Amino acid sequence: MPKISDEAKQARRDAILTAARRCFAEHGYEGATVNRLERETGLSRGAIFNYFDSKDDLFLALAARDAERLGTVWYEEGFLPVLRAVLEEDPAWLSVYLEIGRRLRTDESFRERYKQRAPEIDKRIEASVEQARENGQLRDDISLKTLGRLMSIVADGLAISVAAGFPVEDPEELLGVVEEIIRPRRARSRTPARRSA
Amino acid sequence: MPKISDEAKQARRDAILTAARRCFAEHGYEGATVNRLERETGLSRGAIFNYFDSKDDLFLALAARDAERLGTVWYEEGFLPVLRAVLEEDPAWLSVYLEIGRRLRTDESFRERYKQRAPEIDKRIEASVEQARENGQLRDDISLKTLGRLMSIVADGLAISVAAGFPVEDPEELLGVVEEIIRPRRARSRTPARRSA
Numbered sequence: 001m002p003k004i005s006d007e008a009k010q011a012r013r014d015a016i017l018t019a020a021r022r023c024f025a026e027h028g029y030e031g032a033t034v035n036r037l038e039r040e041t042g043l044s045r046g047a048i049f050n051y052f053d054s055k056d057d058l059f060l061a062l063a064a065r066d067a068e069r070l071g072t073v074w075y076e077e078g079f080l081p082v083l084r085a086v087l088e089e090d091p092a093w094l095s096v097y098l099e100i101g102r103r104l105r106t107d108e109s110f111r112e113r114y115k116q117r118a119p120e121i122d123k124r125i126e127a128s129v130e131q132a133r134e135n136g137q138l139r140d141d142i143s144l145k146t147l148g149r150l151m152s153i154v155a156d157g158l159a160i161s162v163a164a165g166f167p168v169e170d171p172e173e174l175l176g177v178v179e180e181i182i183r184p185r186r187a188r189s190r191t192p193a194r195r196s197a
Numbered sequence: 198m199p200k201i202s203d204e205a206k207q208a209r210r211d212a213i214l215t216a217a218r219r220c221f222a223e224h225g226y227e228g229a230t231v232n233r234l235e236r237e238t239g240l241s242r243g244a245i246f247n248y249f250d251s252k253d254d255l256f257l258a259l260a261a262r263d264a265e266r267l268g269t270v271w272y273e274e275g276f277l278p279v280l281r282a283v284l285e286e287d288p289a290w291l292s293v294y295l296e297i298g299r300r301l302r303t304d305e306s307f308r309e310r311y312k313q314r315a316p317e318i319d320k321r322i323e324a325s326v327e328q329a330r331e332n333g334q335l336r337d338d339i340s341l342k343t344l345g346r347l348m349s350i351v352a353d354g355l356a357i358s359v360a361a362g363f364p365v366e367d368p369e370e371l372l373g374v375v376e377e378i379i380r381p382r383r384a385r386s387r388t389p390a391r392r393s394a
Contacts, residue, residue: 111361145367146371153371157355
C-alpha cells in the first residue's frame with residue numbers, strides 16, 4: 001500500500017464523511033448499510049473502516065462536524081442565527097438525528113459518545129452564554145440550566161418541523177418571539193412586543 | 198367464524214391497539230414486524246388485519262388515540278397540562294413519533310393521513326385557542342399560526358428530550374417560562390417574571 005500524506009489522508013477522511021452524510025440522509029440511519037456506504041463513497045469497506053471504526057463512528061464524526069459548525073455560529077453570532085441555520089438545513093439529514101433518539105436513550109455508551117462529540121465547542125458555548133448573561137444580552141431571571149434546556153427544546157422542535165416537512169409559515173415572526181423569550185427581562189419595558197402585520 | 202357482538206369487536210380492537218403500542222414502543226416502527234405484532238397481540242395476522250388494514254393503519258389509530266387524549270387535556274385544561282403529559286409519557290413510545298419524521302416528509306399520502314388523524318379534535322383545539330385569545334388568556338400580539346407553531350415546537354422539542362433521555366432538571370421552572378411565553382402581553386407588567394431560587 002503506497003504511503004499517502006497527512007493532507008491526502010485528511011482530504012480522503014473529509015470525502016468519506018461528505019459521502020456518508022449523503023448516504024445517511026438518503027436512506028436513514030438503519031438504511032445506510034455498509035454496501036450503500038461503499039457505493040456512495042466509491043471506496044471498499046476496508047478503506048472506509050480504515051478511517052472510521054464503525055457506522056456509529058461515521059455518524060458521530062458527522063454530528064461533531066455539525067456541532068462545531070452550529071456551535072461556531074452560536075458563539076460568534078448568537079442563538080437566532082443557529083435557528084436560521086436549522087431552518088435551512090437539509091430535512092433528510094435532520095431526520096437522521098430524530099432516528100437515533102431511541103439509541104441515545106437505551107445505549108449508554110452511544111449516549112456518552114454523543115454528548116462528548118464536541119467537548120471544546122460545548123465549553124465555548126457555555127462560556128459565551130454565561131458571558132452574554134453577564135453583559136445583559138440574555139435573560140438571567142431563570143437558571144442557566146433552564147435557559148439552556150429551553151433553547152435546546154426550541155432548536156429541536158424546529159428541527160422536527162423541518163424534518164417532517166411541516167412548514168413554518170412566518171419564520172421571521174417566530175424568530176422574533178424566540179428573541180423576546182431569551183432577552184433580558186429588564187429590557188422589556190423599553191422594547192414593546194412587536195405586533196404582527 | 199362465530200359472530201361476535203359490536204362490544205366484543207370494540208374490546209378486541211382496543212386490545213390489539215394496546216398490544217401494538219407496546220410492540221412499537223419496544224421495537225421501534227421498523228422493528229415492529231408482523232411476526233412481533235402477532236406475538237404481542239396473541240393473535241394471527243389474519244385476525245389483526247381484520248381490524249386494521251396495515252401496520253400504518255395500526256400506528257395511525259394509535260396516533261389518533263393520543264391526539265384525542267392530549268387534545269382533550271388541551272381544550273379542557275390548557276397547554277401546560279399537555280406539556281406535563283408529554284413529560285410523563287413513555288419515552289419509548291415517543292421515540293416512535295420521531296422515527297416516522299422521514300416518512301411524514303417523503304410519503305405524501307401518509308402525511309395527509311397523519312394530519313387527518315383526529316380532525317374533530319383539531320377543530321376543537323383551534324376553536325379553544327381562538328376563544329382563549331378572545332378571553333384574554335392567550336397572547337394575541339402574534340398571528341394564530343405563529344402561536345400554534347410555537348406551541349407545537351415546544352411540545353415536540355420536549356418530546357425529543359424525553360425520548361432521548363435528556364433530563365429536564367427543573368420542569369416547574371421550564372413550565373413557568375412557557376406559561377410566560379404564551380400569556381397575554383398586557384398581563385406582564387402586573388406579573389413580574391419569577392426568579393429562580
